[in-house]
Amino acid sequence: MKLHKLLSAACVSVTMLVAAAPGTASAQAQNVLQVATDATFPPMEFTENGQRTGFDVDMMNALAKAMGKQVQWTDIDFKGLIPGLIAHRFDIAISGIYITPERSQVVDFTQPYFAGGLVALVKADSPIKTPADLNGKKVSVQVGTKSVNFLRDNYPKVTRVEVEKNQEMFDLVGIGRVDAAVTGKPAAFQFARTRTGFRVVDTELTKEAYGIAVRKDEPQLRDALNAALAKIKADGTYAQIVNKWFGQSNSAK
Structure with a gap:
């Protein structure tokens, strides 16, 4: 009888644990x-x-x-x-x-x-002074960002160079593979503040x-x-x- 009771108690405990587990997981997920x-x-x-x-x-x-x-x-x-x-x-x-x-x-x-808004990052000695100066230039943009379609629709004379990572855009400007990078204002100003030899074009491309x-x-x-x-x-x-x-x-x- 004692063994039977112990087994019964054990079964009840296991059942309670199993029943409680989903609720616990659900509570954690919530x-x-x-x-x-x-x-x-x-x-x-x-x-x-x-x-x-x-x-x-x-x-x-x-x-x-x-x-x-x-x-x-x-x-x-x-x-x-x-x-x-x-x-x-x-x-x-x-x-x-x-x-x-x-x-x-x-x-x-x-x-x-x-x-925020889109801006252009260029080298400090770049001849690009205004957004209009981007026409005819190579500009790096990150895949999947608004910069891609924005340049396509508004700057058809720009040659877009699409990259996977934000840092790649800036690197291409630094080594002279592109003339500018178009990206979000906070990232562009952060990069220009922390790296010498770069600046952000004064006029924003968009306000968003x-x-x-x-x-x-x-x-x-x-x-x-x-x-x-x-x-x-x-x-x-x-x-x-x-x-x-x-x-x-x-x-x-």
Whole structure:
């Protein structure tokens, strides 16, 4: 009888553990935000001393904290962010993504969290003084970014050199393989500040805003992120992050 009771008790314990396991996993999953980025775009997101860092990384971590959640990061090439999001590989993409009509057709965006725009980075002694001077020149752009279609549609006389990584764009300018790189304003100014011999053309090509992308079937997640964004703006966290990465003189919208 004792053996029978022990076996019965053991069976009950195992059954309870099995029943509890899915609930526990589900609770853990609900507490984690699956977020993807391409950490090759300083100062927005990059790796330093083996650690992921940058404005977007701090922003996402602050939003998650405001939502009472943790972040599980996925690193992926920029061109794979929107397709990966749609394919349910992750639930959020934050990686210096401009809110565009084309992207908004397939994914939803949060409210804009920072003002940006496309600019041209050139060597300090370059004859390129205005965006119009790009015509007839070789210009590097990153695959999957707005720069590709923007130059195609607005600067048909530009020869585009498409590369996989943000750093490759700048490297090609440095070695003289291209005349300019067209990229997001924060990355271009960061590069010009930290490397001698480069400058950003004064006139911006576009004025745009960055947003956080989510799937269209997740409106509640979009709304929760918007609520968290409003919260960190109200409590001063947002301003601290902006000042850390861009200084007080930079305006964010």
